[in-house]
Each structure stands twice: as structure tokens, then as C-alpha cells.
Amino acid sequence: MVVDTISDFLLSNNYTKKFIAIDFGLKHIGIAISDPSNIISIPYGTFSEKLLFENIGEIITNENIHGIIIGKPYHLDGSISKMVTNVEKFSQDLENIVSCPIFFIDERLSSKAYKSIRKSEKTNIHEKSSLSKGESFNDTMDTLMSMKPDVLIIRDKNNFSPMEIGKRSKIPVINAGDGTNEHPTQALLDYCVIREIFKKKKIKIGICGDIKHSRVAHSNIKLLSKLGYEIHIIAPSYFLDRKDLKKINNKIIFQKNLNSLKELDILMMLRVQKERIPKGAKNMMSSFKKDFCLQNKHLLNKPYLMHPGPVNRNIEISDDVLDNYPKSLILKQVEMGVFLRMACLQYILK
Numbered sequence: 544m545v546v547d548t549i550s551d552f553l554l555s556n557n558y559t560k561k562f563i564a565i566d567f568g569l570k571h572i573g574i575a576i577s578d579p580s581n582i583i584s585i586p587y588g589t590f591s592e593k594l595l596f597e598n599i600g601e602i603i604t605n606e607n608i609h610g611i612i613i614g615k616p617y618h619l620d621g622s623i624s625k626m627v628t629n630v631e632k633f634s635q636d637l638e639n640i641v642s643c644p645i646f647f648i649d650e651r652l653s654s655k656a657y658k659s660i661r662k663s664e665k666t667n668i669h670e671k672s673s674l675s676k677g678e679s680f681n682d683t684m685d686t687l688m689s690m691k692p693d694v695l696i697i698r699d700k701n702n703f704s705p706m707e708i709g710k711r712s713k714i715p716v717i718n719a720g721d722g723t724n725e726h727p728t729q730a731l732l733d734y735c736v737i738r739e740i741f742k743k744k745k746i747k748i749g750i751c752g753d754i755k756h757s758r759v760a761h762s763n764i765k766l767l768s769k770l771g772y773e774i775h776i777i778a779p780s781y782f783l784d785r786k787d788l789k790k791i792n793n794k795i796i797f798q799k800n801l802n803s804l805k806e807l808d809i810l811m812m813l814r815v816q817k818e819r820i821p822k823g824a825k826n827m828m829s830s831f832k833k834d835f836c837l838q839n840k841h842l843l844n845k846p847y848l849m850h851p852g853p854v855n856r857n858i859e860i861s862d863d864v865l866d867n868y869p870k871s872l873i874l875k876q877v878e879m880g881v882f883l884r885m886a887c888l889q890y891i892l893k
Contacts, residue, residue: 560609560610561576561577561578561606561607561608561609562576562577562608562609562610562611562612563575563576563577563587563602563603563606563608563610563611563612564576564577564611564612564613564614565611565612565613565614566614567613567614567616567626567629567630567633569626570818571589571590571591571818572589572590572591572592572595573586573588573589573590573853574586574587574588574589574590574595574602575587575853576606576608585854585865585873585874586852586853586854587602587853587854587856588853588854588855588856588858589817589853589855592633596636596637596640599637599640599641600640600641603641603643605862608643609643609644610643610644610645610646611637611641611643611644611645611646612645612646612647612648613630613633613634613645613646613647613648614630614647614648614649614650615627615630615631615647615648615649615650616630616650617649617650634647680699680701680704684697684708684711684712688708688711688712688714691714692714693714693715693891693892694714694715694716694717694888694891694892695708695712695714695715695716695717696716696717696719697716697717697718697719697721698719698720698721699720699721699722700722701721701722702721702722702723702724703721703722703724704721704722705717705718705719705721706718706721715891717887717888717891720758721758722758723755723756723757723758723761723816723819724758724761725758725761725762726758726759726761726762726851727762727766728880728883728884728887729758729759729762729763729851729880730759730762730763730765730766730767731766731883731887732876732879732880732883732884733763733811733849733851733876734766734767734770735879735882735883736849736872736875736876736879737809739879740847740872741808745771745772745773746772746773746808746809747772747773747775747806747807747808747809748767748772748773748774748775748807748808748809748810748811749775749776749777749798749804749807749809749810749811749846750763750764750774750775750776750777750811750813751776751777751778751801751810751811751812751813751835751837752777752778752782752812752813752814752815752835752859753778753782753813753814753815753816753820753831754776754778754782754783754784754788754813755778755781755782755783755784756782756816756819756820757813757814757816759813759814759851760813763811764776764788764791764792764795765791768791768792768794768795773794773796774792774794774795774796775795775796775797775798775806775807776788776795776796776797776798777797777798777799777800777801777804777835778835779830779831779834779835781827782815782831783797785797800834800835801835801837801838801841802841804841804842804844804846805843805844806844807844807846808846808847809846809847809848809849810837810842810846810847810848810849811849811850812837812848812849812850812854812859812860813850813851813859814850814851814852814853814854814855814859815828815831815855815858815859817855828858831858832857832858835859836857836858836859836860836861837859837860837861837864838861838863838864839861839863839864839868842864842868845870846870847870847871847872848860848864848868848870848871848872848873849872849873849876850873850876851876852873852876852877854873
């Protein structure tokens, strides 16, 4: 059953039902699952359309889902985009598989609300580029810089591109993630979460997972090493470049598995970067899932648990740990991310 409004359904169920929210992308489909109060949602993972259709029934049963919410990305003037047409076809196919109701929301609302908030802060946002139409990255940046913005926030698939733009321009640049290289604001917010709990104590921090492809790992290792923390790296050889890490910190301690975490105060799990792993590397993924998916048996010493999100459930962290582990800081990281990035903008624009 496809429905266009969700309010009556929520009201009739006293707002106590869990939902799956689906973000339909060009290449991948992301899903998140709400809590029963519908106040927060937790990233669940990304799927191809085929893989999602194969697993959606099991997810609905295991998570006790009562409805599916899908966004329709209309153009801001209300006209139908090609993506809306794709979403509608996807929804029709999905309806043939599931029995719970499917609701649509107008995704323009999030963009409009965001622009409204920024307008109230007297900030103009240029969100779209012409990269998707064939324009080069440098030409797009030249166009943006000619508008004389107060700040450029750049996320790009290529390593070092924000730094290259920073060298060419007097406009402040915030690196929101460049390829496999760096994600500075994520490292800063992670440090803020750690500092809030441990104050100035120099603790032992384990970082586990796809180190090789993770910009979050690289920024955290650099920052936390500089601040004097003891860093433990837990990863299989195929997700690791020891030589490069030793250049950052030659005192890094390497561990081969999750079975000896008794010394750690914090364990930071990482997202497996599926999009950066060579095609045909299914053996790599199945091997990682078997040997490095975090289970309760690995947490007997009760370290605090962190993850930058989104989490690939039952690949990096088991359902039981993600849903029930009492010392998880994952949602605290999300909350801190808002304040940290506000602080960065305030510092740059003051």
C-alpha cells in the first residue's frame, strides 16, 4: 500500500511504530531505521537495489518495522525530476515485495528549511555545481570563487583538492572530506567527545577496520597522535599500510584481531569503504565480516564505543552491540558534529 501522508498513520498508532527511511541515490540506496518514538534514526547501511530487494523482508521482520518512508526529490519549483520518476518505479517494485505501508515525503522541504535557517543567520548558500553536467572541478571552483563567498566547504572524491583550492584562493576553505586522505572536522568532533569524558587523561584508543581507505582514520590518527594518546590499530593486512602509518606515529601498536582489547579505553570502529574496494573483492568482505565484526565477546573490558557512521550492520558492528551496548558514543558523535561545525564556521566568519 502506497500512501501520500504519514500523519494519520502515526496518530492512529500513538507515534510508537518504527520506520525505515530510504534515501534513493544514483548508485546506492541508503536506509536508516527510526526508534519507536520517531525522534531519532540510526543509519543501517547502503545497498544496491537488487541487494535491498533481497534483504528488505528480513530487515522488516528483524527490526519490527511498521512502515517505509521514501523521499521524492522534486525540483525546488515543484516540477518532477528524473529521480522522482526513478523513485516512483522503485516504490512500485517495492510494493510487490513488502506488506507494510509506504509513505512519500517531499524532499524539497529539507532544502527549503535549511535555506530558511541559513537565511536567518544572514548566510547565503550555493549548493549546486555543474560537475554532474561535465564541468571540470577547477572550473566549478573558479565559478564559485568569483561569487566571493565568505567560506568554501568542499567534499571531493580526489585527495588534496580542498588544499589545492585553498592555495589558489584567499577565501577560507573547510575540508569536508577529500578522497581517502582526510576528514578534519570528524577528527575534531571525535576529540571533543573523548575530551568531554576523559578530560586531560591520556588514554588508549583503538581504531579498527578499513584503515587504508578511511579519511576519518587518517585524520584521527594524526590528531590523536599529536595530542599524545596511545594509538592501537586493529585491521587485516588488506586494509592496512603500516609503512605510511609509521610515518605519522612510529609508536603505533598494531593488533591482528579483536580478541585482546583489555587495555583499551575507547574502541573506534570504521565504516568499510565498499565504494573504494576493488570490484570482485567479495572474499575480502566476507573475510572481514567473519574476523572483524564487533561482537559482545570482544567488549568484556567495556571500552567506550565510537563509529563515524553510517554503520554497515553485521559487517563492522553486530546488531546486538549496536542496539544494546551501554557505552556507545555513536549518537553523541552525531550531536557533537553539529556544534563542532557551527564552531568552525563561527571561528572562520568572526
